């Protein structure tokens with residue numbers, strides 16, 4: 001697909017993967033509409049992209065009640081009908097740190113999952129046949145973790161299943177796709193050190209663009225992490241949980257090492 005002149009709506013455009021993707025897509029000739037809460041970051045980004053007139057934004061919290069109605073109103077005012085929508089915005093907060101923190105869990109489900117479904121419903125009337133809607137998911141969607149908590153993984157698992165259903169329902173009209181990432185060395189990741197399996201911000205941007213250009217409904221980066229989790233699930237549960245305990249111990253050790261740096 002030729003990206004030139006394509007209209008791309010990206011949530012979570014103010015930092016991390018969404019920000020890098022915005023810069024790349026505007027550079028490729030797309031007209032990007034970014035969404036995030038922090039207006040100052042979006043304003044700074046507008047002065048940084050290579051063609052500021054091709055970067056519009058809404059500073060808004062997508063989990064607020066009327067946010068998508070307001071976004072759609074702004075899009076209509078500018079006659080902006082997105083060819084591609086990328087649901088990238090998310091938060092990660094550890095809801096296991098002080099026992100169970102229900103408020104944190106609720107907030108993650110609200111932002112990472114429910115506001116995406118609300119956004120799809122609100123955007124539907126603006127989407128033309130053959131538009132693409134892409135969800136950014138995570139390897140956390142595939143497994144539980146005693147270190148990372150409940151809400152983030154649950155929100156990404158719900159999002160991934162919702163996108164499978166949306167693909168099946170609308171496959172002849174709108175292309176619903178999901179890009180899964182393992183650890184990316186940017187944004188919300190608590191890890192700043194590079195490991196053999198972590199992706200760079202540039203890898204993540206390339207992966208999203210590849211997903212736009214190709215027909216794959218689901219793509220995994222790096223593939224080996226996802227093979228490992230999927231195969232481990234087929235093991236008897238005692239072995240599966242030994243494997244997950246091993247992963248949790250590795251996460252714990254890395255958090256300690258990085259906090260000592």
Ligand SMILES: NC(=O)c1ccc[n+]([C@@H]2O[C@H](COP(=O)([O-])OP(=O)(O)OC[C@H]3O[C@@H](n4cnc5c(N)ncnc54)[C@H](OP(=O)(O)O)[C@@H]3O)[C@@H](O)[C@H]2O)c1
Nearest residue numbers: 012014015016017036037038061062089090184187188189
């Ligand atoms: N980094 C990783 O290791 C990793 C791994 C796997 C998957 N992912 C996924 O990749 C995507 C991007 O992650 P990232 O690391 O780039 O995260 P990030 O740097 O924390 O960026 C998250 C973006 O979402 C926006 N956002 C958060 N809550 C919002 C809300 N309520 N309303 C509107 N915008 C909101 C933030 O902007 P404001 O704060 O200004 O609102 C920010 O622009 C996420 O879906 C994440 O789950 C990341």
